[in-house]
Amino acid sequence: MLSPVILIAAVLNGLMAGAVYALVALGLTLIYGVLHIINFAHGALLTAAMFAAFFAFTLLGVDPYLAAFVLGPLFFAIGYALQRFVIGPAAHGEDRNFLLVTLGLAVVIENALLYFFRADTRTINLPYSFKVVEIGPAFVALPRIIAFWVVIAVAAALWTVMRWTDTGKAIRAVAKEKLGAELCGINVAHIYAITFGIGTGCVAVAACLLIPSYYVNPVAGEAFVLIAFTIVVLGGMGSIVGALIGGLCVGVVESFSSIFLGQSLGQIGIFIMFIVVLLARPSGLFGARP
């Protein structure tokens, strides 16, 4: 059972699956790093984006990978508006209220989707959905390979924006010292909303990468969010590189624990790794020690 071929295939498949986790986590870690809130609405927004990608294909015939170019900016705008006009004003800057508001938002989005589209599970069929590519001794599904490289590209783009643009600098300034940034003339509410928008945009791209090989129903996003939380913590909260590497690690761990423990226990490996790492190194693998 444990021939090297299986192991290599497991690692490759894990890396590819981990890439999408990483992208979901990327949005989450950015929001956490700047706003210092745990965004409970992340999963619901992912589900909403998956529905959007699904209907873009079934109603308009738009390929999911092309839809990403529209849905990314669209969800950026939605995220911006949500933070600027709903979450920010309702939370009064208190952590526990952020928690409740994003929780309430998740309930609203998920159940609105349930109301409109019922609990049916939907899938789409693309000519390349089931294509596999041979890499060395292993076979990997084509959508997963595409997803992997798109995620790398998005992460690189995000890193560049954060590093070299004025907006990126402003985001990092707000993350480090909110009051100081405000005194320098940075509009904190605007930056918060931008950050939330970027996080939501990441989720939309992730949804477009998922939909060719995954299903969508009103709770489809939830499965990813808990994993994304663990990745965020593993990678160190707020770290882009950490989220990327953490996501890939988690993908591999899940793929291995599926082999050793069986499909139904596959996710348990992730949570156990999460607990062990956190107990041993509370600031995550790549975060600075508090």
Added chain:
Amino acid sequence: VKTYWPIILVVVLLAIVPFVTTSNVVLNFLITTLLIALVGQGWNLLGGYGGQYSFGHAAFFGTAAYTTAILQVQYGINAWLGLLAGIFAGALVGAVIGILCFRSGLRGSYFSLVTLAFAEVLRIVSSVTPITGAGVGTLIKLDLRPEAFQFQSRAPFYWIVLALFALSLLIVRAAENSRFGAYLVAIRENEDAASALGINTFAVKLTAMTVSAAITAAAGCFYAQYFLFIDAAIAYGPWISIDALLAPIVGGAGTLFASLLGALVIKVLGEATKLLTGDAPGLDLVIYGIVLIAVVGLAPRGVAGVLTTLLRRPVRALAKPGHDNA
């Protein structure tokens, strides 16, 4: 002793409800409300007073529910002993998770997420191991005798859950009045400063977590006896953890009656939206979510916060001692 009279008043008022009405709808509503209030009261002690936000109180609820159910079904042990065993098992899980988390100095969001992870691990494990009935769940045999913790009518169930909740009120009030409670609030306000003043923050947090887990565990045992069925999604599902924190935060975390007020608001809101929207699936919860956001936006300190301002504004002397530190 003077600080206990609001508890006595509220509990006595609630206790006479079954004499006023025997309507199953009303009693069922109140039983589930008190159940959520009890779950939330456990969270309130640790999160509201101690500032340690657990996202995984389902771990204690579920462990207790499974303990009492499995002891009865598999080993034929009396349900009342099962209640004690369940509370003990829940408290034990709380203590173990507490030791692990607080030993490694986990705080804030890290603590929250690790508790969530523990609850998820337990959920996944219980959904596959044979002793919990795996995916099928565990059914407690119908045995309508008081000795078996099962009753013909709802009134005894109501009084039992009320008694459990009253006990939790007394525990929390006693904690408020004690040195331990003061330490706990000090840790919430500034853990480093509390530690610098010589408070053993580890011991205080661990005690709070264990007692908190025991209170929520009592609710888990009661759930198993009242509904006679549990499975992994019910026992360890995220909704228990969410209700546990929703009720006290909506009510005004860190105040004695927060959990009861919050549970009432949540239940009334839930039932009202259900009535309003009829059969359409999801629509009631959409409205529920919108109202929840609105409530948080308008009352950032919870219902207790609103009550205090309302009571204190006209005549300061009217302020109830029950809502003092909102």
